Amino acid sequence: MHGKWTPEEDIFIVALRLGTRLNWKEIEAEFNKRFNHAKSKDLESRYNKGLKPGRRVAPDKRRISDIIDDYRHYKVDYEDPKERDIVRKALLVLSEFPDQRLWHSEIELLVLNAFLSGLVVSTAWCAARTG
Structure with missing residues (x-):
């Protein structure tokens, strides 16, 4: 117990x-x-x-x-x-x-997609895309 x-x-x-x-x-x-x-x-x-x-x-x-x-x-x-x-x-x-993982947050998906696309991701970039 x-x-x-x-x-x-x-x-x-x-x-x-x-x-x-x-x-x-x-x-x-x-x-x-x-x-x-x-x-x-x-x-x-x-x-x-x-x-x-x-x-x-x-x-x-x-x-x-x-x-x-x-x-x-x-x-x-x-x-x-x-x-x-x-x-x-x-x-x-x-x-x-x-x-x-079975699901991801929107911000995680944005960063993952950007990474897979070869983009350099900053905090400002993420904030601009998630509001």
Whole structure:
């Protein structure tokens, strides 16, 4: 049994579950490199019972998973600093798993396409293209 879960652990679990091809055993291995030990069944249970994104969730009832899931599907540009921070942290987690990623942020895709086209990319170039 893991004990009390932190928001950082929740973001890590949700980011890997929704954003990578990793299975629960692989998520367990990555989780245990960074946080207090948890078994794959603990992680899966935490996700299924408390973190799985909902459908048609009221704005005041949204959880970490709902915020990440909406970003994943709709690339929502959140105005709320807490929501922006959750997405930022999830994208940082996902940046560690480039070969396992299922989706990328708009800025990552712009930089990747520019790189593949041989362009030199600057922060100003990215900002001009993403608003």
